[in-house]
Amino acid sequence: MILRPEMVSDNDPRAGGSFVLGLVNSTSALLLLDLFAGSNGVNLTAHTMNIGPGWTALSGGFTLNGSGQAVATSTGICVDTSNVGQADMDASVTVNASALNSYPSVMVRVQDANNFFHAVLDMDNGGLGFFLEEVSGGTHTTRASFAISPSTGTNYTLELRAKGTIFTGFLSGTQEWTYTSSDFQTQTSSGLRCNLGTSVAFANFQVQAP
Amino acid sequence: MKRAHVVTPWTGNGTAAASYRPQLAVTYALTSWMDVTGQAPANIPPSPNLFTVEIVCADAVLTQIAGDVNYSIVWSEPA
Numbered sequence: 691m692i693l694r695p696e697m698v699s700d701n702d703p704r705a706g707g708s709f710v711l712g713l714v715n716s717t718s719a720l721l722l723l724d725l726f727a728g729s730n731g732v733n734l735t736a737h738t739m740n741i742g743p744g745w746t747a748l749s750g751g752f753t754l755n756g757s758g759q760a761v762a763t764s765t766g767i768c769v770d771t772s773n774v775g776q777a778d779m780d781a782s783v784t785v786n787a788s789a790l791n792s793y794p795s796v797m798v799r800v801q802d803a804n805n806f807f808h809a810v811l812d813m814d815n816g817g818l819g820f821f822l823e824e825v826s827g828g829t830h831t832t833r834a835s836f837a838i839s840p841s842t843g844t845n846y847t848l849e850l851r852a853k854g855t856i857f858t859g860f861l862s863g864t865q866e867w868t869y870t871s872s873d874f875q876t877q878t879s880s881g882l883r884c885n886l887g888t889s890v891a892f893a894n895f896q897v898q899a900p
Numbered sequence: 901m902k903r904a905h906v907v908t909p910w911t912g913n914g915t916a917a918a919s920y921r922p923q924l925a926v927t928y929a930l931t932s933w934m935d936v937t938g939q940a941p942a943n944i945p946p947s948p949n950l951f952t953v954e955i956v957c958a959d960a961v962l963t964q965i966a967g968d969v970n971y972s973i974v975w976s977e978p979a
Contacts, residue, residue, distance in 0.1 A: 767916070823919060824941060826942075827942075829944075830912075830914055830916055831919060831920040831941055831944055832919045834933065834934040834935060835930075835933055836932040837929070869934060869935060
C-alpha cells in the first residue's frame with residue numbers, strides 16, 4: 691500500500707482538538723504486489739507474485755537476489771511485465787543503486803516491448819532526472835522531467851499513475867509532473883524495465899487502482 | 901522560481917540513447933518541464949518543429965530564456 695501523509699485540522703473529529711499528522715491509504719484495490727521473496731537467482735517468470743498472475747519477460751529479464759529484491763539479468767534492456775487487468779493503474783517500485791550506471795523504470799499501459807509509457811530515474815549521469823518517456827513503435831519521446839541527481843545507496847520510489855488520459859509521476863511520494871495522452875488507452879499491463887546496468891535493485895513492486 | 905509556458909523545438913532522434921526532448925531542456929537548467937502540446941509520436945518532429953512546454957526554473961534562468969531568440973515565452977508568472 692502507498693501511504694500518503696494527511697493533515698487533519700482541529701475542526702476534524704479525528705484530531706481531538708489538536709493538529710495531528712496521520713497516514714491514510716489514498717487508493718483502493720491492490721491489483722498487483724510483488725515483494726520479491728525467494729532464493730537468489732530465481733527468474734521472476736518462475737516466481738510467484740504476492741498478488742497477481744505472474745511475470746512475462748519481454749526482453750532480457752529479472753531475477754531475485756535473495757534479499758527481497760529483483761535485479762536485471764544483463765546490461766541490455768530488461769523488461770518484465772504483468773497483466774493488471776485494467777488500463778487505469780497506479781504502479782510503483784522502489785529502486786536502490788550500488789553504482790550509477792543504469793536507467794530503472796516502472797511501466798504502465800504496456801502493449802509490448804516497443805509500445806508503453808514508463809517513469810524513469812536517470813541513475814547513470816543524472817542529467818535526465820526523473821522523467822516520463824513514451825515509447826511508441828520503438829521511438830522514444832520524453833514527455834516530462836524533474837531535475838534530480840540520484841545517489842548510490844538511497845531508496846527512490848518511482849510511481850506512475852495512469853488514470854484515463856492523465857499520467858502523473860511521483861518520486862518518493864512527491865508529485866513531480868503530469869502529462870495528458872490517449873495513447874495505449876486500452877493496454878492493461880504494468881512492469882519493470884532497466885537499461886544499461888545491473889547494479890540497481892528493485893523492491894516492493896505494486897499496482898493499485900487509482 | 902518561476903513557472904512559464906515556452907515554445908521550443910524538439911531535439912534528439914527518437915532512439916533510446918537520444919530520445920526526442922525539448923531543446924530548451926538541453927540548453928537551460930530547468931527544475932522541471934512538462935509537454936503541454938501532446939503531439940502524436942508519429943508527428944514528431946513536426947513542421948515547423950515547435951511545441952510548448954510548461955517549465956519551472958530559477959528567475960535568472962527565465963531571464964536568460966527571455967533573451968534567447970530561439971525560444972518564445974507564451975506567458976510567465978509575474979515578477
